[in-house]
Amino acid sequence: MEGRVNLFLGVENSKVNVSTFHGTFMSLFNQLKKQNPAYSSIGVQGGNADEGEFEYKRELRKLINKYNLYKFDKNNEKTIFERVSFWTNMGCSIDEMTDYIEKHFDSVIDDKADRPVSVRFNSMINELNQIRKENEIVVYDDFLINLYAALLQYSEAREFVQNRYDYIFIDEFQDINPLQMETVKLICPPTISSKLIIVGDDDQSIYAFRGSDPNYIKDFPNLYNTQEIRLMRNYRSKKKIVDAGNWVISYNEHDRIQKSMDAFHKDDGEAIIVECPDTKEEAQWILSRSQEIGKLEPFVLEDKVEPINYTKSTVLYRSRRQLQSMFQALDVKGVPYVIEKMDDVMGIFSIQDFNNAFGMWQELVTSEGNKFQFWRSILTNALGHYFVSNRAIEQWFENLEVASISDVFLEAYALVIEKSKTKDTLPLKQYLSLLISLKQGKPVNMKEVAEHFLAFPRVKENVTDEERNGF
Numbered sequence: 001m002e003g004r005v006n007l008f009l010g011v012e013n014s015k016v017n018v019s020t021f022h023g024t025f026m027s028l029f030n031q032l033k034k035q036n037p038a039y040s041s042i043g044v045q046g047g048n049a050d051e052g053e054f055e056y057k058r059e060l061r062k063l064i065n066k067y068n069l070y071k072f073d074k075n076n077e078k079t080i081f082e083r084v085s086f087w088t089n090m091g092c093s094i095d096e097m098t099d100y101i102e103k104h105f106d107s108v109i110d111d112k113a114d115r116p117v118s119v120r121f122n123s124m125i126n127e128l129n130q131i132r133k134e135n136e137i138v139v140y141d142d143f144l145i146n147l148y149a150a151l152l153q154y155s156e157a158r159e160f161v162q163n164r165y166d167y168i169f170i171d172e173f174q175d176i177n178p179l180q181m182e183t184v185k186l187i188c189p190p191t192i193s194s195k196l197i198i199v200g201d202d203d204q205s206i207y208a209f210r211g212s213d214p215n216y217i218k219d220f221p222n223l224y225n226t227q228e229i230r231l232m233r234n235y236r237s238k239k240k241i242v243d244a245g246n247w248v249i250s251y252n253e254h255d256r257i258q259k260s261m262d263a264f265h266k267d268d269g270e271a272i273i274v275e276c277p278d279t280k281e282e283a284q285w286i287l288s289r290s291q292e293i294g295k296l297e298p299f300v301l302e303d304k305v306e307p308i309n310y311t312k313s314t315v316l317y318r319s320r321r322q323l324q325s326m327f328q329a330l331d332v333k334g335v336p337y338v339i340e341k342m343d344d345v346m347g348i349f350s351i352q353d354f355n356n357a358f359g360m361w362q363e364l365v366t367s368e369g370n371k372f373q374f375w376r377s378i379l380t381n382a383l384g385h386y387f388v389s390n391r392a393i394e395q396w397f398e399n400l401e402v403a404s405i406s407d408v409f410l411e412a413y414a415l416v417i418e419k420s421k422t423k424d425t426l427p428l429k430q431y432l433s434l435l436i437s438l439k440q441g442k443p444v445n446m447k448e449v450a451e452h453f454l455a456f457p458r459v460k461e462n463v464t465d466e467e468r469n470g471f
């Protein structure tokens with residue numbers, strides 16, 4: 001988006017600030033803090049949110065045990081972590097969350113405890129926030145909550161942010177959630193001279209499960225004095241696809257803004273909508289369809305004629321997981337294919353944790369001179385996957401007094417046994433010994449390295465069966 005804006009304005013770096021809600025709200029809050037130290041006492045601050053999310057879950061797990069909220073955590077499809085995040089984004093306070101639990105769960109969950117679920121939840125979440133505050137365990141939601149709290153509480157904070165921008169554009173407005181909307185209203189109050197420009201399509205709302213609400217776009221003219229421009233021409237696709245899209249969308253069940261897109265490209269083409277019971281049948285359908293299309297015109301390369309021209313087909317997919325069946329179907333039938341950005345979708349490389357670790361191994365193998373920093377990254381990564389906290393790992397490195405790398409490993413196993421709930425250090429031992437061999441230039445079966453890596457407790461938890469089997 002930033003690139004597009006710069007291109008449009010014909011400059012390399014424009015003054016237009018392009019960012020997500022989280023990024024913008026965090027930046028505004030930091031600007032406020034520079035003006036007045038009073039804001040430093042709001043909510044949970046400091047720390048890095050990537051690490052924070054992990055530590056938050058760790059602390060939460062401990063507290064779920066302490067307050068015996070295990071049954072509540074496992075109740076229905078949402079965990080406590082997901083519920084709290086959802087409620088936070090819905091703009092609920094802790095008291096409102098507690099009331100909701102009292103109403104909907106206290107009589108449903110029977111865990112033989114002396115206090116109801118709602119009371120224990122309330123104590124737990126307050127203790128969690130206290131721990132988070134003391135240890136600066138920040139999660140992404142904090143960026144939203146802190147700015148909202150500051151704006152709600154301090155009129156000079158509102159005044160500052162209201163004068164900060166000449167215009168505010170919000171794209172994909174159908175995905176806004178109540179907490180973001182309430183904050184936007186404080187940044188840009190609905191007055192005659194509002195400077196808010198929103199773009200969105202209520203039919204493209206996909207984050208309702210995270211609290212986004214397409215009604216905000218529909219109700220926008222009731223809140224703000226608006227001028228509306230309807231962009232009803234579709235330049236992206238040909239007529240049949242646009243018509244098919246209109247037809248599918250007309251079945252959307254929310255109280256939608258009635259509309260239908262008009263295709264700019266009038267060429268005919270063909271669009272077929274097929275409902276398949278699973279990804280395997282879907283892959284079979286795609287394959288036989290691409291064979292039909294490929295037969296229309298054979299593929300000729302250096303006088304060799306292939307009866308089916310597979311270069312005529314492209315498969316677009318929504319998530320990597322859907323692709324596993326497609327790969328299998330292609331492999332079974334021996335169909336040639338290429339993948340854009342191969343390393344992102346193939347087997348083990350589709351697993352983010354693995355990709356990160358793989359980058360570290362490459363650095364270790366190709367580095368010259370002192371390797372300690374590369375071993376340090378690899379160990380920090382591996383110990384993290386054993387649920388040892390970053391803080392504990394850092395402290396451990398600081399106090400480490402050993403002569404050789406094999407002594408470091410021995411200390412690392414001891415750390416796992418001391419700090420991790422999993423005491424099985426075998427995968428870690430095997431993993432590190434293979435990496436040592438790799439570093440020494442000996443041949444190593446990378447599949448084995450990956451298998452040990454996948455046996456680390458946290459990786460095991462994160463990886464789905466499908467991903468594991470795909471590998």
Ligand SMILES: Nc1ncnc2c1ncn2[C@@H]1O[C@H](COP(=O)(O)OP(=O)(O)OP(=O)(O)O)[C@@H](O)[C@H]1O
Nearest residue numbers: 171172199200201204231232233234235236237264
């Ligand atoms: N006026 C135009 N003339 C020709 N092509 C256009 C025009 N406007 C947009 N396009 C092309 O149509 C495609 C979609 O444009 P764009 O991403 O701006 O649409 P959008 O409405 O923001 O899409 P979405 O609803 O997915 O957010 C792009 O390839 C763009 O280059």
